[in-house]
Amino acid sequence: MSIQILDEDVVSQIAAGEVVERPASVVKEMIENSLDAGADFVRVEVYGGGRRMIRVSDNGTGIPSHEVELAFARHATSKLRTITDLNAIRTLGFRGEALSSIASVSQLNITTRFEGEDMGITLRLEGGHIQQQRPIGSPKGTVIEVENLFYNTPARLKFLKKEATEKRHIASLVTRYGLAYPDVRFVLEQDGREVFHSTGSGELADVLLTAHGLDDFKNMFEVRTDSDSRIQVYGYTSSPSLNRADRGRIALFVNGRWIQDTSLTYAVIQAYHTLLMTGRYPIAVLMIDLPPNELDVNVHPTKAEVRFQNPDEVFSVVQRAVRRAVIDQSQTPALRHRHFNDMPDLSERALVGWRPEQESAHQLSAGLQLDSPGDFTRQRFSTDADDHGDYDEDDPTSIPDGMGTPQKPRTLPLLRVVGQVGASYIIAEGPAGMYLIDQHAAHERILYEQFMAEYDEQEHMSQYTLAAQTLQLSAPEARLIEENSDTLRVFGFTLEPFGPNTFVIRSIPAMLADSEPLEIMTRIIEDLEQEKDPGQDAIEAKIVLRVCKQAAVKAGQVLSHDEMQGLIRQLERTDSPLTCPHGRPTMIYMSGDQLAREFGRT
Ligand code: ADP
Ligand code: MG
Numbered sequence: 001m002s003i004q005i006l007d008e009d010v011v012s013q014i015a016a017g018e019v020v021e022r023p024a025s026v027v028k029e030m031i032e033n034s035l036d037a038g039a040d041f042v043r044v045e046v047y048g049g050g051r052r053m054i055r056v057s058d059n060g061t062g063i064p065s066h067e068v069e070l071a072f073a074r075h076a077t078s079k080l081r082t083i084t085d086l087n088a089i090r091t092l093g094f095r096g097e098a099l100s101s102i103a104s105v106s107q108l109n110i111t112t113r114f115e116g117e118d119m120g121i122t123l124r125l126e127g128g129h130i131q132q133q134r135p136i137g138s139p140k141g142t143v144i145e146v147e148n149l150f151y152n153t154p155a156r157l158k159f160l161k162k163e164a165t166e167k168r169h170i171a172s173l174v175t176r177y178g179l180a181y182p183d184v185r186f187v188l189e190q191d192g193r194e195v196f197h198s199t200g201s202g203e204l205a206d207v208l209l210t211a212h213g214l215d216d217f218k219n220m221f222e223v224r225t226d227s228d229s230r231i232q233v234y235g236y237t238s239s240p241s242l243n244r245a246d247r248g249r250i251a252l253f254v255n256g257r258w259i260q261d262t263s264l265t266y267a268v269i270q271a272y273h274t275l276l277m278t279g280r281y282p283i284a285v286l287m288i289d290l291p292p293n294e295l296d297v298n299v300h301p302t303k304a305e306v307r308f309q310n311p312d313e314v315f316s317v318v319q320r321a322v323r324r325a326v327i328d329q330s331q332t333p334a335l336r337h338r339h340f341n342d343m344p345d346l347s348e349r350a351l352v353g354w355r356p357e358q359e360s361a362h363q364l365s366a367g368l369q370l371d372s373p374g375d376f377t378r379q380r381f382s383t384d385a386d387d388h389g390d391y392d393e394d395d396p397t398s399i400p401d402g403m404g405t406p407q408k409p410r411t412l413p414l415l416r417v418v419g420q421v422g423a424s425y426i427i428a429e430g431p432a433g434m435y436l437i438d439q440h441a442a443h444e445r446i447l448y449e450q451f452m453a454e455y456d457e458q459e460h461m462s463q464y465t466l467a468a469q470t471l472q473l474s475a476p477e478a479r480l481i482e483e484n485s486d487t488l489r490v491f492g493f494t495l496e497p498f499g500p501n502t503f504v505i506r507s508i509p510a511m512l513a514d515s516e517p518l519e520i521m522t523r524i525i526e527d528l529e530q531e532k533d534p535g536q537d538a539i540e541a542k543i544v545l546r547v548c549k550q551a552a553v554k555a556g557q558v559l560s561h562d563e564m565q566g567l568i569r570q571l572e573r574t575d576s577p578l579t580c581p582h583g584r585p586t587m588i589y590m591s592g593d594q595l596a597r598e599f600g601r602t
Contacts (some may be wrong), residue, residue: 007102011151012128016101018301022048023159024169024303026106026146031177034058035184036091039141040200043187044174049163051149059141064116065121069133072125074100087293092257097301104128106149112142114466127152133335171195175211179285180253182207208236208423209283216242216283221329223286223497231314233321233504235286237268239330240275242283243583245538249283255292260304264288267315271322274575275447276329279541280583290319330334411570417564424555426564433591439559439567441580442556443552446570447511448581451544456584460491463507469517471503472497473525478503480528483540488524491543495521510550520550545581 020026027044029447034042037060051214063071070076076094080086084092103125113120120138124131153557160166167190174188178198185200209217220240225233250265251258269276270282277281296307307312307393312602313350415428415435426437454461471479478501480487485495492509504519512520529543550571553559553567571577571586 009127011585012100012104014473015074015097016105016153017156019097019101020358021103021302023149023166024056024170024173025535026050026054026102026149026303027056027170028173029093029102030054030144030146031174034060034142035177035181036093037061037142040183040186042177043189045189045192046167047191048171049166050170051157051160051163051166052147054149056141057141057143059139062112062117062120062140062142065117065119065135066115068110068112068121068123069130072099072103072123072128072130076100082214086296086298088107089292089297092303094298095301095303100296102129102146105153107147107150107151109145109147110142111136111138113138113140116141139477163550172364173513175420176251176253178207178260179211179251180256180287197292204235204285204287204388220283221325223284223321224323225317229317231292231317231490232289233286233318236432237271237284237286237322237325238282240272240326240396241583241585243276243280244283245279246283247281248279251285252288253278253286254288254306255290257297257303257306259306261306263311264318267319268322270466271319271326274449274593275579276583277325277541277545277581284453285324286318288314290314311537327430346596380508406575408575411574412573412577414574415568417561417568419561420559420564423558426568426569433589433593434595435590436590437568437571438555438559438580439564440552440555440584441565441586442571442577444548444580444582445574445577445586446567447551448544449574449576451509451511451548455491461490461495462510463492464510464513465507466517467507469505470498471505471518471521473501473503475501477501477525480525484528487536487539487543491540491547493521493524493543496512509547509551511547520546523550548581 006436019029023046027046031042034056037057037058041059043055043057045053045057047053057365075096077094077100078166079091080094080096104127106124107127108243109119109122110125111122120192121133122136122138123133134481147204150160171188171190173594175188175196178184178186178196182204183200183202184198186196186198188195188196196210197211205217208220209513212220216238219239221237223233223235223237227232227533236495247265247269250268251266252261252268253259267280268286270433272282294309296309297303299305299307313347318332326412331375338349413430415430418427418429420426420439421436424439426439428435428437438535471481481495481503482497490505492511494506496506498504505521508515508517508520523544527546528539530542559567590598593602
């Protein structure tokens with residue numbers, strides 16, 4: 001072929017490919033235009049997952065009638081004049097590409113009335129070419145209908161996902177804008193049915209409640225940086241007990257623009273370090289505001305990527321704000337339930353005792369120093385007598401000096417076991433109230449942290465060698481074991497092929513010495529089968545979780561007083577005593593004040 005300059009239509013269609021990838025991109029660009037036009041009401045109607053029709057109506061400024069045609073020309077914008085304007089850009093759009101791109105790959109109707117004019121104007125375009133235009137009476141604002149998206153670019157059309165997938169993308173997009181702009185009332189209708197609306201009340205909490213539902217909302221913590229911080233972070237993030245298998249529920253907005261930023265997403269995940277199991281992610285909606293000149297928004301045509309002048313600073317501000325919200329709020333008793341709080345009070349006040357007349361500060365500090373050390377290196381919780389000699393629970397001074405390895409810091413106050421309920425829960429008393437502890441969940445937490453500590457330190461986990469046991473599997477199960485045999489070996493499982501679909505189990509993790517190897521292998525296979533194509537992290541997480549679950553004391557198991565006390569001693573020094581590695585709570589806490597209140601003593 002000889003060299004030729006491409007014809008204008010082809011250029012537009014190619015350019016459109018960068019901006020308009022799928023129906024949701026059309027919705028995004030149009031919502032951004034409505035917001036830039038100062039609308040406080042935006043209605044999005046979608047038919048056939050956006051392929052048949054997308055209609056976005058707003059009550060913004062509208063477009064002056066003599067400029068409408070121009071709005072559909074490439075690189076036509078009212079938001080930017082010179083390249084230096086980009087340093088202070090406050091609008092979502094600035095490239096002047098969206099309308100022309102969308103119009104070039106669809107059949108489009110626009111009706112708009114500018115705020116200063118009496119009459120509106122309506123236009124129809126096909127493949128970017130104006131077919132008709134005439135004046136029309138209409139309310140202030142703009143309505144754009146995009147029909148038959150990609151009708152003239154069959155290659156694009158072919159790559160569209162199922163209608164349900166496109167619907168889902170659009171719904172999450174509109175929801176995100178609802179969250180980012182609580183002052184604006186959004187309505188989303190799909191095939192004539194309303195699927196989302198926000199009230200425009202200005203309260204992020206209101207939108208969050210509609211978007212995520214009450215159950216999730218109850219478990220979200222407010223994030224807010226100090227008002228004098230140059231970089232502001234505001235929003236909500238989930239308590240560790242509310243988490244998801246993917247990071248897609250972490251939504252970030254920078255200066256009102258939804259962005260995708262792996263590094264900042266990681267800042268949020270990092271803030272949950274040790275609070276969430278590997279492979280589990282929080283839910284978060286965070287608005288980050290910073291001076292526009294410290295931000296480059298012109299990285300990609302979809303404007304979903306930004307560059308920060310000081311990326312490390314933004315990273316740490318976000319991470320610290322989220323971490324602080326999670327730590328502070330997990331540890332304050334939130335009065336959510338009438339009787340029991342979700343989380344124990346770990347504040348200073350709580351540590352200083354709820355019965356000052358009985359428990360002096362002196363006794364308390366003695367207890368803090370002389371708590372049983374060295375538990376972390378053990379597999380099972382102690383049965384006390386063998387580990388502590390004649391350690392007497394009520395007389396801390398009876399512990400011999402200089403015993404054991406360096407201790408991890410205390411994360412719970414010193415607890416005294418009172419008894420067991422239903423062979424499943426341990427009742428304990430602390431200086432600040434009563435604790436009801438799920439023995440299985442608590443033990444899972446302890447084992448998980450021991451296991452991960454060992455994993456961080458050495459390449460291979462300690463093993464327990466077995467008298468050879470054979471494992472007979474189906475063909476797909478055998479493939480699964482083969483595929484993951486290296487990972488399994490790292491965690492202490494050695495399996496050797498032994499005839500068709502048969503393996504010999506040579507070793508299992510030391511932690512599982514008391515368990516039935518065939519049973520644990522069956523469970524692991526079940527876990528691995530669940531997801532078709534999990535990432536390596538998810539596979540490792542599944543194995544670790546399963547090992548801890550299997551090794552942990554079960555609900556229904558009667559424990560001696562010493563066993564319970566041993567378990568609690570270890571829990572008191574875990575990094576995250578409040579949740580099990582699956583993110584469920586390990587305990588219910590009731591403060592002394594609450595008890596008094598419940599009994600009408602105050
Ligand atoms: P950009 O948003 O980058 O400026 P667009 O192609 O999205 O480019 O839009 C072109 C121009 O059309 C905008 O600059 C704006 O002046 C006008 N416009 C588009 N949509 C609307 C709307 N809903 N309300 C008012 N003006 C609009
Ligand atoms: Mg735009």
